[in-house]
Amino acid sequence: MNHVRVRFAPSPTGYLHVGGARTALFNWFFARKLGGQFVLRIEDTDTQRLKEDSVSQILASMKWLGIDWDEGPEVGGPCGPYYQSQRLEMYQKEAQRLVKEGKAYYCFCAPDELAQTRELQRQTGQAFRYNGKCRGISQTDALKRIEAGEEAVVRLRVPDRGQIKVTDLIHGNVNFELDQLDDLIIVKSNGIPAYNFACVIDDHAMNISHVIRAEEHLSNTPKQVLLYQALGYNIVQFAHVPMILAPDRSKLSKRHGATSIEEFRDQGFLAPAIVNYLTFLGWSPGTDQELITPAETVEQFEISKVSKKAAIYDTKKLAWINGQYLSSMSLNDVIGETIPFLLRKGLITEMQAGEQYNSIKNIIDVVRNRVKTLVELTEATEYFFKDVTEYDEKGQRKYFSKPETTDLLRQGRDSLEQIECFDVQHTEAAYRQLIEDLSIKSGDLIHPTRLALTGRMESPGLFEVMVLLGKDRCLARMDRAINFICKTLR
RNA sequence: GGCCCUAUGGUCAAGAGGUUAAGACGCUGCCCUCUCAAGGCGGAGACAGGGGUUCAAUUCCCCUUAGGGCUACCA
Incomplete structure (x- = not known):
């Protein structure tokens, strides 16, 4: 009846960070609003940067935030497997098809050789572009060289001239000149597909209708459009959501403090508060509402109302929202969230958590509306559990x-x-x-x-x-x- | 360097060709009060700059500037 299918496709190189969480959330809102499916796909094609445990961390963070997926790891689905590393054959097949059709070709240029021409182009003020050296090598010659043990990548043959128009639900039409684009690599020399290629093949194979992702991919989109055309696929609808920046307007990184959902949790922020905060980072229903539940957002969400402007994350506002939740949530829920913090700080033992539940409850009740985070809450209860040994x-x-x-x-x-x-x-x-x-x-x-x-x-x-x-x-x-x-x- | 995106207070953010340019966080004054919070009532604080278009632009167009992104055998 409706064909809305969106996906969130993290690469398992670390924890789920705020930007990723927001992207996932917007995809999820979009799918839920339109009664479509939300697919989770793991883009683990970078064997170098892969991190152990990363997938389970990402999944755990998503679950903690309450973002569930209809298809993907753990739940499976008709379009699996949902790990790109398990779909290699499919990419290989499509790559060979493109080569056979003359739309792609093998390239034997060495990486340092390419770096040199790039440097030359930089000095002469041109776009960095592959020089097309291997474009003319015949398929039979190429195959022979590969059999002889030479390493090769597969490149897409990109026309020298022309334009690619990208239609974006948030940005409108964006035009790109083809003479700015490279013959991009679609299969690396280790046989693993490059991002743009795997992404397009999977989005098609998984019947994705809308690709909602971070704005950093807007410049990748013309390459993917080219790929859609070469492969003969129908093009999806794109929506590029603005990035989340650090307070100094630079890209978010560890030096800016907490950037992963996990860290925010450890700092005592509640999942619904984080979701609430992220919901309003780059989207607004147009009212002056500040507190909103996911259910309300699902009702009101509109992708076209997503901002075009990068947002800076502000932990002060997050803290305020968190405080609001802390005082309005049911007391039992607050206790449930607080007890792990009390345990970790050694203020109570597991046994006391059970036996003294009532008195813990009363303590939490009197402090919860004067603090903003669970860490502060824990800190504020200290003297109820420990003797006072020093005075301010x-x-x-x-x-x-x-x-x-x-x-x-x-x-x-x-x-x-x-x-x-x-x-x-x-x-x-x-x-x-x-x-x-x-x-x-x-x-x-x-x-x-x-x-x-x-x-x-x-x-x-x-x-x-x-x-x-x-x-x-x-x-x-x-x-x-x-x-x-x-x-x-x- | 080339290309692309973006530009309303410190931050999030509404808005619209004519408005006293919302609201929230933060900051701040007062009230309340056993402190701290909370709450109530106030305050300061913005359309980046320059050109057009128009009777009228913060709003539409162009340029500049600034920030961000892509330019990888990362995603």
């Missing part, structure tokens, strides 16, 4: 240095000790009463107490903290602080 330095100067402090803390401590029912109402009432009795400002008592109880100058509401710590720990920490002040600050 600035805080000491501010709240522990006055002569009357120990006395105040002692009175506070004693009033807490009196409380039978140690809940927020009673602790607060006790403190308010004491404050009134002493005719002091509430901060005069509350601030030193906070420092005593948490070691910090900021925390959730003091009485909530007290209750979560429990009476015994509160009293112990007050005593410890009083001692500390007497010993160190006097």
